[in-house]
Amino acid sequence: MPEGHTIHRLATAYREALADRPLRASSPQGPFAAQAEALAGARLTETDATGKHLFLGFRRTPRGEQRWVHIHLGLYGKVAFGQGPAPAPVGAVRLRLETPDAYADLRGPNTCTLITPAEKAAAEDRLGPDPLRADADPDRAWRAVSRSRTTVAALLMDQGVLSGVGNVYRAEVLFRQGINPHRPGRELNHPEWQAIWTDLVALMREGVRLGRIDTVRPEHTPEAMNRPPRVDDHGGEVYVYRRANQPCLLCGTPVATETHAARNFFWCPTCQPA
DNA sequence: AGCTCATGGCGAG
DNA sequence: TCGCCCTGAGCTG
Numbered sequence: 616m617p618e619g620h621t622i623h624r625l626a627t628a629y630r631e632a633l634a635d636r637p638l639r640a641s642s643p644q645g646p647f648a649a650q651a652e653a654l655a656g657a658r659l660t661e662t663d664a665t666g667k668h669l670f671l672g673f674r675r676t677p678r679g680e681q682r683w684v685h686i687h688l689g690l691y692g693k694v695a696f697g698q699g700p701a702p703a704p705v706g707a708v709r710l711r712l713e714t715p716d717a718y719a720d721l722r723g724p725n726t727c728t729l730i731t732p733a734e735k736a737a738a739e740d741r742l743g744p745d746p747l748r749a750d751a752d753p754d755r756a757w758r759a760v761s762r763s764r765t766t767v768a769a770l771l772m773d774q775g776v777l778s779g780v781g782n783v784y785r786a787e788v789l790f791r792q793g794i795n796p797h798r799p800g801r802e803l804n805h806p807e808w809q810a811i812w813t814d815l816v817a818l819m820r821e822g823v824r825l826g827r828i829d830t831v832r833p834e835h836t837p838e839a840m841n842r843p844p845r846v847d848d849h850g851g852e853v854y855v856y857r858r859a860n861q862p863c864l865l866c867g868t869p870v871a872t873e874t875h876a877a878r879n880f881f882w883c884p885t886c887q888p889a
Numbered sequence: 890a891g892c893t894c895a896t897g898g899c900g901a902g
Numbered sequence: 903t904c905g906c907c908c909t910g911a912g913c914t915g
Contacts, residue, residue, distance in 0.1 A: 617896060617897075618896050618897095621896080667896095667897075667898095687897080687898080688896095688897080688908095689897045689898065689907080689908060689909095690895060690896075690897045690898085690907095690908075690909085691895080691897085691907095691908050691909040691910070692897090692908075692909080693909080693910090706909085706910095707908090707909080709908095722908090722909070722910095723908050723909045723910085724908075725897065725898065725899090725907075725908065726898090772897090774897090774898085781896045781897075782895090782896055782897090783896050784896085828896075849895090849896065856896085857895095876903080877897095877903085877904080877905095878896095878897085879895095
């Protein structure tokens with residue numbers, strides 16, 4: 616379930632479970648075995664997340680050469696953490712990190728490679744500002760958005776423009792800001808962009824805190840509106856994501872959907888007028 | 890058992 | 903824009 620909030624949570628989870636202790640790295644069924652071998656004797660010293668990219672930092676000695684494991688979960692990747700000695704691995708575990716009393720199993724990632732600090736910097740350079748990072752510069756994204764003929768829906772998913780936003784946050788932030796997804800970036804005004812960015816910062820921080828994407832304002836919750844809760848396997852309360860043809864929570868108009876670049880997006884034609 | 894779909898992203902054409 | 907890579911859940915039959 617990986618949008619940026621998931622990745623930032625994983626950075627913390629890896630650090631808390633495994634950092635600064637002797638550990639064993641292995642790739643029980645995966646093609647990462649040789650690189651896991653190269654981590655023998657190293658400790659996890661730090662973790663970092665930018666957008667949907669997770670970086671696990673290793674050193675053999677406190678001042679030794681640093682190496683990073685670069686992880687991108689893609690659509691299906693998952694990490695399972697456990698207490699105690701690790702059991703026999705189940706399924707295709709790409710990377711297992713374990714100490715005597717904790718372990719983490721990575722399955723199904725798009726990317727899992729061992730890289731140098733320079734390669735990490737290069738990977739980060741390809742990413743736009745991440746609303747979850749304190750060092751993010753939203754003006755960098757605005758410069759790209761305000762020059763582009765591309766739709767704001769596509770720009771929000773372009774990790775080189777801004778990073779960490781996925782299909783759920785994209786649909787939800789545009790709904791919350793009343794912005795039609797088809798509008799070209801260069802037709803947005805700066806206050807509209809500021810509102811999108813500020814809302815993403817708030818929504819994604821809340822996502823990190825809760826571990827799920829919840830975007831419905833307090834006055835629109837099931838309790839406040841005396842309506843049935845929305846049940847969906849992504850686990851949060853949302854306005855339009857995956858609610859095609861269902862009535863908009865605010866105005867009753869059927870939620871519209873379209874597919875672009877193999878991704879569905881959702882919007883309310885009334886609350887987000889063209 | 891087999892199909893479809895999913896919160897991603899890359900490279901070919 | 904399409905096909906492809908990775909995994910798993912939830913259908914259908």
